[in-house]
Amino acid sequence: MxxxxxxxxxxxxxxxxxxxxxxxxxxxxxxxxxxxxxxxxxxxxxxxxxxxxIGHCEDCHTFTEQSHCNICKNPKRQENGQICIVETPADIHAIEQTGQFSGRYFVLMGHLSPLDGIGPADLGLDRLAERLTEETISEIILATNPTIEGEVTASYIAQMCESKGISATRIAHGIPIGGELEMVDSMTLSHSFAGRIKMNR
Amino acid sequence: MxxxxxxxxxxxxxxxxxxxxxxxxxxxxxxxxxxxxxxxxxxxxxxxxxxxxIGHCEDCHTFTEQSHCNICKNPKRQENGQICIVETPADIHAIEQTGQFSGRYFVLMGHLSPLDGIGPADLGLDRLAERLTEETISEIILATNPTIEGEVTASYIAQMCESKGISATRIAHGIPIGGELEMVDSMTLSHSFAGRIKMNR
CATH class of the missing domain: 1.10.8.420 (RecR Domain 1)
Known part of the structure; x- marks a missing residue:
């Protein structure tokens, strides 16, 4: 009742x-x-x-109630010349909290997934291609998720950049800080070996 | 940002x-x-x-958007003659889910607490006293929480009922069903001894 x-x-x-x-x-x-x-x-x-x-920013596709989000409108961010590619607006939040990145973003709102019928146009990659031509961009940082679809999407965009002569980098994957080696899965461990960095000259 | x-x-x-x-x-x-x-x-x-x-029912003080809640308006519930006293509307939800009780309720929206300045009038006990006189009530079931304030409130209402010749009962406190004796705190265990019931004649 x-x-x-x-x-x-x-x-x-x-x-x-x-x-x-x-x-x-x-x-x-x-x-x-x-x-x-x-x-x-x-x-x-x-x-x-x-x-x-709340809709999407015309430049980076993140959530905003304006035509352009505060990050895209910021002149300092524009001068920086770096664009970080992420899958969702929540990823921007996570990266902004590190305070490490001072460029702009581009949100795919997903990843390439031919089985689900999600192609480059659905991720707004035509708009990204326009920006690569129009703007002076020094580096594209690929921060898609470390899943199969995320890796494929990153490779696709890296090729797009190559054809336009723009440097594309992928964020490092490896042992998380504070993690214990014996607890880490073998996939992550093999990535951390493949991505090792020289410590002396 | x-x-x-x-x-x-x-x-x-x-x-x-x-x-x-x-x-x-x-x-x-x-x-x-x-x-x-x-x-x-x-x-x-x-x-x-x-x-x-959403405001409060005029008769039982539970949450409702009408002047009287659906339980108070139900003629079958009115015939029953039992009124169960609880501290919050959430308690009604819990009791209704058992399907055991088919009388009406009275919600105190709290408990007597002289230190916080909460007296009988703040709990609407004047309205309860009116109902005890106006209506034909067979039994008042006291289902306040088993805290010191809840027990004091229950005793206070039991005395009110006594002065009007109405039977007041307190819900049983003891070992929860599925609980293990050795895990139960001593307060509950002593209540369950004090409240023991005869199993043969």
Whole structure:
């Protein structure tokens, strides 16, 4: 017996969030109603605005509510001349948190996957090709995921760059910092051997 | 460097939900934007409606968008004559899931706590007293939490019932089903001895 259809509907809707099941959705709904109605309303408005207004940046295809995202608009980032290719906007977040990279990005929103019918045009690679011609780019850094599809996508883009005489690099794969050698899978270990760097002259 | 202020605002707002930290809020925001914008809009509307329209039932004080909740309005529930006293609307959900109880409820929205300045009037006990006089009630079942405050609240209501000649019972506390005796804390174990039931005649 339901005491309130609206409450049931709220619990059901909360389950659209990843990782939220029946118990958590119940806890969330009661928490907001009992202790934080203002937070609930703020969340509702933030969701409405974000879902309706956030589109893709015309240059790099990341999520933004403007025609060009803040990174693409930044003159310092433009001078840098490096473009980092990633699969998703979440990857940009992760890279920005390192503070190591000060160039611009290009988001594929996926990877090449002929079996699923995802070809170069679906990843906006025609737009990337235009940028390679129009802009003065010093280096393309390929930061796609270390999966088969990610590697294929990286190779494809590296060939595109080669035909235009632009240097393309791939981020290093190997033992994660703080990881223990004996715990690392053999695929990663063989990558770390193949990608070894000279330590003396 | 933020790519989108709206996206940052969404991530921040998602942290109003209990158990959602920086990593989960990021995962939720990107999931909704990339894969389930319809679900995000549905959630926004469910939140708006719930936060604005859900109030308290006039009879039992649980959450409902109507003047009286569906349980209080149900004639079969009214005939039953039992009223179960709980601390929060979430407790009603838990009890309803057992399918064991077919009476009505009364939600205190808390417990007596003189140190925090929460007295009988704050729990709506004046309204409960009215109901004890107005309605024909066969039994008050006290299902407040087994904490000190919950026990005090239960005793207080039991005395109210006594003065009106209404039977008040307390739900049993003891070993949970499937629990192992050696794992149970001594407080629970002593309750289960004090509350033992005769098995033969």
């Amino acid at each position: 339901q005491t309130s259809p609206l409450l049931e509907h709220l619990m059901q809707s909360l389950r659209s969030l990843p990782g939220v099941g029946p118990k958590s959705s119940q806890r969330m709904a009661f928490h907001l109603l009992q202790r934080d109605r203002a937070g609930g309303l703020r969340l509702a408005n933030a969701l409405l605005q974000a879902m309706n207004e | 933020q790519t989108s202020p709206l996206l940052e605002h969404l991530m921040q707002s998602l942290r109003s939900l209990p158990g959602v930290g920086p990593k989960s809020s990021q995962r939720m925001a990107f999931h909704l934007l990339q894969r389930d914008r319809a679900g995000g809009l549905r959630l926004a509307n469910a939140l708006l409606q719930a936060m604005n329209e």
